[in-house]
């Protein structure tokens with residue numbers, strides 16, 4: 197079993213129990229976010245390899261790391277497939293983005309801070325996996341246990357690289373600043389956007405996966421959504437209604453139209469991604485559906501057939 201002692205000693209706080217509970221209640225999102233984290237971890241390593249070609253040790257370690265992360269990605273999507281979990285676009289959470297805001301913008305500080313941030317994210321990832329193992333089903337517990345060793349080594353690799361490429365004083369000065377920011381992100385309730393990352397899911401909002409460590413998935417784009425509202429019994433248009441688009445994870449409304457529309461055609465802007473569409477109208481039962489609004493489909497039409505009360 198991987199020794200998590202050094203990782204627990206390194207991080208300033210444990211993953212809150214509320215996050216673990218939330219993850220258990222949303223196993224599909226756990227897997228989707230995990231897949232995204234692995235993919236992003238690989239791409240972050242590759243970016244560093246492009247930017248710092250002069251550091252042989254960095255190229256070597258991060259090349260291996262990127263391969264391992266992609267291998268993890270393949271393992272996660274294989275599990276998703278056997279469990280019938282769809283893979284929708286999820287927009288970025290704030291954990292990695294906010295952590296990276298602390299990274300200095302001038303070299304060589306930028307490199308040292310980026311490596312330290314990598315170490316923190318890998319450490320959190322590992323700590324989270326360990327927190328999940330005792331409560332997951334057998335298959336997932338086995339899978340997450342198998343990841344502990346490599347994620348723990350990624351933590352060590354990033355930290356060693358930071359110490360090799362930066363001075364001791366610099367690392368000792370920067371590490372507490374970055375760790376403190378990370379603690380803040382993990383412990384503060386996040387009422388921001390969608391799902392997965394960091395922190396106690398206040399009202400079921402954000403779900404911090406493995407630290408979402410590195411960041412961020414495809415950005416959400418705005419599309420034009422038309423909801424055609426009709427009566428389920430007569431097929432007649434319902435011209436006065438309220439159409440709300442929600443984030444299905446947080447339950448927060450991201451767009452809303454309360455109006456009268458000829459022909460019952462309600463057209464409104466909507467951020468792409470997994471969305472819940474809710475339609476209510478006087479005299480009818482509230483209607484709801486979940487839809488994957490694809491960023492490459494700029495105009496989308498959905499029919500809402502409302503049952504009379």
Ligand SMILES: [Fe+2]
Pocket residue numbers: 234237264265268347
């Ligand atoms: Fe990984």
Ligand SMILES: [Fe+2]
Pocket residue numbers: 237265318321346347350
């Ligand atoms: Fe990793």
